Amino acid sequence: xxxxxxxxxxxxxxxxxxxxxxxxxxxxxxxxxxxxxxxxxxxxxxxxxxxxxxxxxxxxxxxxxxxxxxxxxxxxxxxxxxxxxxxxxxxxxxxxxxxxxxxxxxxxxxxxxxxxxxxxxxxxxxxxxxxxxxxxxxxxxxxxxxxxxxxxxxxxxxxxxxxxxxxxxxxxxxxxxxxxxxxxxxxxxxxxxxxxxxxxxxxxxxxxxxxxxxxxxxxxxxxxxxxxxxxxxxxxxxxxxxxxxxxxxxxxxxxxxxxxxxxxxxxxxxxxxxxxxxxxxxxxxxxxxxxxxxxxxxxxxxxxxxxxxxxxxxxxxxxxxxxxxxxxxxxxxxxxxxxxxxxxxxxxxxxxxxxxxxxxxxxxxxxxxxxxxxxxxxxxxxxxxxxxxxxxxxxxxxxxxxxxx
Amino acid sequence: xxxxxxxxxxxxxxxxxxxxxxxxxxxxxxxxxxxxxxxxxxxxxxxxxxxxxxxxxxxxxxxxxxxxxxxxxxxxxxxxxxxxxxxxxxxxxxxxxxxxxxxxxxxxxxxxxxxxxxxxxxxxxxxxxxxxxxxxxxxxxxxxxxxxxxxxxxxxxxxxxxxxxxxxxxxxxxxxxxxxxxxxxxxxxxxxxxxxxxxxxxxxxxxxxxxxxxxxxxxxxxxxxxxxxxxxxxxxxxxxxxxxxxxxxxxxxxxxxxxxxxxxxxxxxxxxxxxxxxxxxxxxxxxxxxxxxxxxxxxxxxxxxxxxxxxxxxxxxxxxxxxxxxxxxxxxxxxxxxxxxxxxxxxxxxxxxxxxxxxxxxxxxxxxxxxxxxxxxxxxxxxxxxxxxxxxxxxxxxxxxxxxxxxxxxxxxxxxxxxxxxxxxxxxxxxxxxxxxxxxxxxxxxxxxxxxxxxxxxxxxxxxxxxxxxxxxxxxxxxx
Numbered sequence: 001x002x003x004x005x006x007x008x009x010x011x012x013x014x015x016x017x018x019x020x021x022x023x024x025x026x027x028x029x030x031x032x033x034x035x036x037x038x039x040x041x042x043x044x045x046x047x048x049x050x051x052x053x054x055x056x057x058x059x060x061x062x063x064x065x066x067x068x069x070x071x072x073x074x075x076x077x078x079x080x081x082x083x084x085x086x087x088x089x090x091x092x093x094x095x096x097x098x099x100x101x102x103x104x105x106x107x108x109x110x111x112x113x114x115x116x117x118x119x120x121x122x123x124x125x126x127x128x129x130x131x132x133x134x135x136x137x138x139x140x141x142x143x144x145x146x147x148x149x150x151x152x153x154x155x156x157x158x159x160x161x162x163x164x165x166x167x168x169x170x171x172x173x174x175x176x177x178x179x180x181x182x183x184x185x186x187x188x189x190x191x192x193x194x195x196x197x198x199x200x201x202x203x204x205x206x207x208x209x210x211x212x213x214x215x216x217x218x219x220x221x222x223x224x225x226x227x228x229x230x231x232x233x234x235x236x237x238x239x240x241x242x243x244x245x246x247x248x249x250x251x252x253x254x255x256x257x258x259x260x261x262x263x264x265x266x267x268x269x270x271x272x273x274x275x276x277x278x279x280x281x282x283x284x285x286x287x288x289x290x291x292x293x294x295x296x297x298x299x300x301x302x303x304x305x306x307x308x309x310x311x312x313x314x315x316x317x318x319x320x321x322x323x324x325x326x327x328x329x330x331x332x333x334x335x336x337x338x339x340x341x342x343x344x345x346x347x348x349x350x351x352x353x354x355x356x357x358x359x360x361x362x363x364x365x366x367x368x369x370x371x372x373x374x375x376x377x378x379x380x381x382x383x384x385x386x387x388x389x390x391x392x393x394x395x396x397x398x399x400x401x402x403x404x405x
Numbered sequence: 406x407x408x409x410x411x412x413x414x415x416x417x418x419x420x421x422x423x424x425x426x427x428x429x430x431x432x433x434x435x436x437x438x439x440x441x442x443x444x445x446x447x448x449x450x451x452x453x454x455x456x457x458x459x460x461x462x463x464x465x466x467x468x469x470x471x472x473x474x475x476x477x478x479x480x481x482x483x484x485x486x487x488x489x490x491x492x493x494x495x496x497x498x499x500x501x502x503x504x505x506x507x508x509x510x511x512x513x514x515x516x517x518x519x520x521x522x523x524x525x526x527x528x529x530x531x532x533x534x535x536x537x538x539x540x541x542x543x544x545x546x547x548x549x550x551x552x553x554x555x556x557x558x559x560x561x562x563x564x565x566x567x568x569x570x571x572x573x574x575x576x577x578x579x580x581x582x583x584x585x586x587x588x589x590x591x592x593x594x595x596x597x598x599x600x601x602x603x604x605x606x607x608x609x610x611x612x613x614x615x616x617x618x619x620x621x622x623x624x625x626x627x628x629x630x631x632x633x634x635x636x637x638x639x640x641x642x643x644x645x646x647x648x649x650x651x652x653x654x655x656x657x658x659x660x661x662x663x664x665x666x667x668x669x670x671x672x673x674x675x676x677x678x679x680x681x682x683x684x685x686x687x688x689x690x691x692x693x694x695x696x697x698x699x700x701x702x703x704x705x706x707x708x709x710x711x712x713x714x715x716x717x718x719x720x721x722x723x724x725x726x727x728x729x730x731x732x733x734x735x736x737x738x739x740x741x742x743x744x745x746x747x748x749x750x751x752x753x754x755x756x757x758x759x760x761x762x763x764x765x766x767x768x769x770x771x772x773x774x775x776x777x778x779x780x781x782x783x784x785x786x787x788x789x790x791x792x793x794x795x796x797x798x799x800x801x802x803x804x805x806x807x808x809x810x811x812x813x814x815x816x817x818x819x820x821x822x823x824x825x826x827x828x829x830x831x832x833x834x835x836x837x838x839x840x841x842x843x844x845x846x847x848x849x850x851x852x853x854x855x856x857x858x859x860x861x862x863x864x865x866x867x868x869x870x871x872x873x874x875x876x877x878x879x880x881x882x883x884x885x
Contacts, residue, residue: 308802323817326784336808338827341799346826351782351814 019106023126030115037116039243042299042331044268047239051185051213057156058129073144078151079134079160092140092170102135102163109191109219117274120215120243124189127159134160139167145389146174152184152212159187166198166226173201173389178216180208180237185215192220192228194253199227201389206234206242207400214240222246222253224279230255231387234269235262235401244273251279251310257286260384262401263296263328270299277310284315289384291377292321292328303335304345311340317347322380324353377401432491432621437484439463442590445490449559449593454570462579462589469583475746476775476807479651479688479715487653488621489591544608553637554599555610558626561597568599572630576659576696576723584655584690584717588624592657595625600635600666609865611640614656622653629659631666633699638669638865651679651714655690664699664726669707671864676712681770683742686714693720694750697729697758705732706749707863714743719777721750724758724789731760734863739772739804748778748809753786753819762793763859768804775807780821782814789816795825798856 016024033040075094077083087094097105106125113121134148150160166172178188194200206214214237222228234240246255261269275284290298298321306313319332334347354376362372381401433444442463446456471482548555554565562569579589596612614625631637654676660668670693679686689712695704706720722731733749751760760780768774776795797806808825830852838848854861 311802321814323814325817328815328817330812330814332812334808334810334823334825336797336825336827337805338797338799338807339802339805341802341804341829343799343827343829346824347808348825349810349812349821349823351812351819351821353817 017130019103020126022107022110023122026113027122027126033116033119038301039116039272042270043241044239044297047213047268051215051239052157054155054157054185056127057153057158058131075144075146077134077146078149079162080132083134085136092138092143094143095137097135097137097163097165102133105163105191105193117245120187120217120241121189121219123215124159124161124187124217127157127187128161132160133163135163137165137167138172139170141169141171143170143172146172148174148176149179150176150186150188151179152181152186154181155183157185157187161189163191164193166192166194166200168195168197170198175203175205175389178204178206178214180206180212180214182209183211185213187215189217190219192218194220194222194226194228196223197225201229202231203388204230204232205388206237206240208237208240211238213238216241217243218245220244220246222248222255224250224252227254228256229387230257230259231384231389232259233384233388234260237269238267240269242271244271246273246275248277248279248282251277251282251313254283258384258387260289260381261298262291263298264293266295268297268299271301273302274305275303275315276305277313277315278307279309280311280313282310282313282315284317286317288319289380290321290330290332291324291380292330293324295325295327297329299331301333303337304347306338306340306343306345308339311342313340313343313345315345319349321351322353323351432488435486435488437487437489437591441489445591445593448490449562451562452566455562458574458579459590462586465580466583466586466590469586471583475717475777476773477715477717477744477746479744482653482688489624490593491621547607551604551607552601553604553606554597556597558595558597558628565597565599568630569628572628572659572661576661576694577657577692582692585657585692588626588655588657588692592624592626595627595656598629598637598639600631600637602632603634605635606637609638609640611642613642622655625656627656627658629661629668629670631662631668633663634665636667639671640865641670641672642675651686651688653688653690656692658691658693660695660704662695662697662699662702662704665701666699667703668695669705669865670695670720672708674708674710674712678712678741678743679714681741683714687712688715689713689718691718693718694723695721695731696723697726697731699729700726701728702726703730705863707734707860708736709864710735710737710745710747716745716747718747719749721752722760723752723754724760725754727755728757729755730758733762733764734860735764736767736857736860737765737774738767739769739774741770741772743772745773746775746777748776750779751791752781752783753789753791754783756786757788758786759789760791762791762795764795765857765860766795766797766806767800767853767856768797768806769800771803773805775809777809779811780813780823782816782819782821784815786816787818789819791821793823796856797827798853799827799829
């Protein structure tokens with residue numbers, strides 16, 4: 001109940017939007033996720049309560065993260081503080097969604113919500129005021145890459161919401177960056193609707209600072225013949241959850257996911273994915289990598305659901321994990337639920353450490369152990385990082401990761 | 406194009422062990438309370454420690470809730486509507502097989518179980534359990550020569566109370582889960598095997614479980630202890646008659662392997678599965694667990710699960726001893742409205758432990774077949790390895806196949822590999838076989854048999870033949 005009180009003390013009832021009221025109402029019946037449910041069972045309880053401990057902040061501090069230089073053409077947006085955009089170019093248009101459009105879509109999504117699976121979204125939507133919701137409608141082709149930032153302010157709990165409609169035949173690259181601040185919690189929910197024949201290369205890079213927390217939720221609906229490519233990377237969070245829900249609403253769509261999470265010290269980062277095929281001829285190729293060092297804990301749970309209608313689905317899921325320390329832990333649980341008979345589904349999971357033979361080979365060639373481990377890690381990372389679109393090079397992700405390791 | 410109906414026809418085959426033996430039985434009244442437990446214990450003339458064990462388990466059971474995490478749906482079980490003890494009436498203690506009621510022998514004869522003297526030539530020692538009690542155990546003297554104890558658990562309680570007291574409930578404690586607690590409170594009979602140090606059991610041991618009455622549950626308990634450097638292969642088979650009601654079967658199997666010992670436990674489970682509308686059938690809730698206590702010990706589970714309306718079963722290995730090995734080979738076939746949630750747990754505790762999991766699930770009709778497994782590497786399991794492979798085959802578009810592997814590692818110097826796939830009978834392969842003059846049904850059976858080959862290869866000879874036959878019966882229709 002505490003959490004509801006927290007949201008309410010900030011505002012009187014009249015100031016709440018309709019969505020906020022609906023979500024608050026839903027949270028009132030069961031304010032916290034069920035710790036025994038599959039989605040929350042492994043979540044560290046004290047870390048989770050620490051996430052909720054900060055007071056709610058609706059006004060952003062100045063966005064002070066040094067930008068890397070990106071080409072002029074890149075469109076850069078920061079969620080919060082009434083971010084506005086209205087671009088009408090010859091080939092394309094990027095417009096803000098109207099209040100009604102936003103409300104209608106979110107309400108529609110709310111009707112599918114399940115308490116434990118969508119708790120992060122419920123929290124996000126009940127917290128994020130209209131300043132912190134960004135709704136975009138993207139249309140056309142030859143669209144310059146788009147970068148969208150969400151950031152938390154120190155010593156507070158921040159909620160940011162992003163809704164994107166990708167119109168028919170549209171093709172775009174979007175990089176979403178979530179930045180945690182020292183002693184902060186960030187709740188980021190993203191709703192993506194890919195209309196027919198549209199395609200997106202979506203990158204999600206989240207990184208924090210000391211003691212920062214993150215609840216990052218991604219809800220994707222893919223219509224026919226759409227392609228959704230996701231490259232994601234989460235690191236440096238005391239506690240982070242990345243929840244992905246993808247629905248191929250009428251099948252015949254393609255989804256490629258390459259994600260990675262890196263945990264150190266006593267961090268806990270988890271990825272939960274749920275991919276539903278609601279039509280025939282769906283395609284999924286997913287790989288999730290985890291690396292756990294020190295006393296940290298990395299979790300992956302992925303479910304693939306293929307109902308009877310989803311004939312000729314081709315889905316594969318791979319969970320690869322590196323466990324680098326005696327005190328670290330890795331939990332992984334790939335799942336298949338299949339009713340259709342004419343399908344090709346497979347999954348795999350491995351947990352191991354760095355390959356000793358490869359290390360030995362490199363050392364015999366005069367490369368030091370540290371260098372050799374770095375080389376091996378860099379090839380492990382590279383597969384994921386090269387899949388993250390837009391200015392990934394400028395962000396020097398690989399260097400950042402390797403130097404910190 | 407494969408004719409869908411044809412495949413469905415092939416899958417249909419009546420249950421041939423569905424007869425009831427008309428035999429006078431002694432049953433106690435329905436219901437479960439302390440008095441019933443005391444009565445069961447009294448009937449079996451048990452020592453006090455066992456009665457205390459039962460009552461303690463019952464108290465725990467009362468506080469527990471029926472688990473609902475499995476991907477199963479069934480109507481609520483009324484635990485007060487079950488008879489917890491039912492035994493064929495015997496005049497006095499039997500000293501040889503000749504004194505066993507001929508009707509009973511006939512029953513086992515029909516089931517193809519070699520109990521009578523002339524059939525003993527097959528060289529498999531059998532312990533036959535009918536409803537709640539063990540009827541007969543064959544080849545006893547032969548086994549005794551080697552120091553092997555093979556008898557019903559109630560006999561073992563009388564003659565080897567020290568071993569029972571020392572080991573019972575050490576692998577599956579009464580508080581382990583709801584059904585284990587229920588079994589601990591009311592278990593009626595089962596088999597007990599003790600292999601002394603250095604002995605390789607001269608023949609395969611086998612127990613055969615038969616549920617005969619429709620309103621009584623079966624709660625057998627099996628305990629196998631393999632002392633240092635010993636080895637044994639144990640086979641288990643089950644059947645039940647056809648009734649419209651659901652019968653509860655909640656068994657507990659405990660295996661203990663000491664240094665260098667090896668136990669191979671094979672099951673062919675063919676309880677009555679209910680009819681096409683899902684009426685009747687056995688509810689099979691079984692807890693099977695082996696403890697590799699000693700260094701280099703090995704426990705291997707192989708199972709062919711074709712029966713039961715509901716199967717809830719996870720034969721597991723606790724790998725404590727250094728370099729101990731756990732294996733799990735399973736074929737689970739579900740048809741009509743059967744539901745199976747089965748798999749294994751491999752808990753690596755000691756260093757350099759190894760485990761292999763091969764699971765094949767076949768779902769046909771409207772059935773539901775789930776693999777649920779856990780592989781865990783503890784902090785001390787350095788240099789341990791696991792390999793798991795779970796394949797599912799779907800026949801028809803109404804059946805469902807689920808895979809839920811949990812993998813947890815706390816030891817960097819260990820390796821876990823898991824892979825799973827789902828497929829159906831490939832039309833290309835069927836077409837190829839048919840174009841070579843192989844009939845449709847035979848082609849289907851060849852492909853199913855090929856799909857299960859990895860597991861069948863692990864079964865003992867007698868069982869491999871039975872398993873092949875069983876799948877043939879269930880899947881091959883007229884061809885079988």
